[in-house]
Amino acid sequence: MSASDVFHLGLTHSDLRGATLAIIPGDPQRVEKIARLMADPVHLATHREFTSWRAGLAGKTVIVCSTGIGGPSTSIAVEELAQLGIRTFLRVGTTGAIQPNIPVGDVLVTTAAVRLDGASLHFAPMEFPAVADFGCTTALVAAARHLGTGVHIGVTASSDTFYPGQERYDTFSGRVVNRFKGSMREWQDMGVMNYEMESATLLTMCAVQGLRAGMVAGVIVNRTQQEIPDALTMKQAESAAAGIVVEAARLLLA
Ligand SMILES: O=P(O)(O)O[C@H]1O[C@H](CO)[C@@H](O)[C@H]1O
Numbered sequence: 001m002s003a004s005d006v007f008h009l010g011l012t013h014s015d016l017r018g019a020t021l022a023i024i025p026g027d028p029q030r031v032e033k034i035a036r037l038m039a040d041p042v043h044l045a046t047h048r049e050f051t052s053w054r055a056g057l058a059g060k061t062v063i064v065c066s067t068g069i070g071g072p073s074t075s076i077a078v079e080e081l082a083q084l085g086i087r088t089f090l091r092v093g094t095t096g097a098i099q100p101n102i103p104v105g106d107v108l109v110t111t112a113a114v115r116l117d118g119a120s121l122h123f124a125p126m127e128f129p130a131v132a133d134f135g136c137t138t139a140l141v142a143a144a145r146h147l148g149t150g151v152h153i154g155v156t157a158s159s160d161t162f163y164p165g166q167e168r169y170d171t172f173s174g175r176v177v178n179r180f181k182g183s184m185r186e187w188q189d190m191g192v193m194n195y196e197m198e199s200a201t202l203l204t205m206c207a208v209q210g211l212r213a214g215m216v217a218g219v220i221v222n223r224t225q226q227e228i229p230d231a232l233t234m235k236q237a238e239s240a241a242a243g244i245v246v247e248a249a250r251l252l253l254a
């Protein structure tokens with residue numbers, strides 16, 4: 001086994017070939033698909049939830065690395081990629097919309113996240129906003145428009161848990177703690193677009209450390225209409241978001 005320069009990712013500085021931008025999906029299985037949208041894709045490492053590939057785009061090197069689900073593992077991936085030289089992070093995920101007018105298959109670009117996580121508190125007090133980098137956000141929106149995908153821009157609720165924190169009652173116990181009872185309605189009333197699970201940690205830890213971060217997600221369910229996504233829609237939303245994040249990376253590298 002070759003030596004690694006960081007604790008978890010199994011990567012060395014030389015693996016990155018000077019890359020400063022990383023595309024970071026949650027799901028390890030999405031990494032290869034995204035890398036294959038670019039030139040000369042190469043598998044670098046797979047450890048735990050972290051799968052990494054390298055590829056070429058606009059004459060530069062890009063790293064694609066999965067974060068796994070949630071803030072703690074995301075914070076590890078981002079920290080170790082930053083140690084290796086990455087300065088711009090584009091998260092590409094899946095999400096559940098909570099506004100009735102957002103169709104499945106569209107994408108959402110997050111300008112800021114409601115911090116329903118724990119990990120972001122390890123980087124900044126709750127008063128600090130989980131805010132995306134303006135340049136990354138602009139590139140993601142431009143990419144979505146260029147590719148003709150419906151795009152919604154705004155605030156995301158980013159929760160440590162998929163079930164109670166996103167106020168799901170279709171669970172084993174049907175139990176949601178008081179703190180989250182009625183919370184989906186409250187976020188809807190405030191215009192929050194969606195739920196996902198990593199942006200609060202990602203955006204906070206990047207904003208306080210001078211790193212750039214942006215976030216795009218394919219809508220796989222609309223919680224005002226259904227709880228379970230259908231497989232085809234999920235695939236389509238994932239691939240729309242993947243195309244957009246690569247196009248945004250191209251714009252940022254140009
Ligand atoms: O598709 P990914 O990037 O994993 O994103 C979303 O999907 C997972 C939950 O199913 C969470 O990680 C959530 O943020």
Ligand SMILES: O=c1cc[nH]c(=O)[nH]1
Pocket residue numbers: 094095096097162166195196197220221
């Ligand atoms: O509803 C959803 C869908 C995907 N990911 C989430 O975190 N929530």
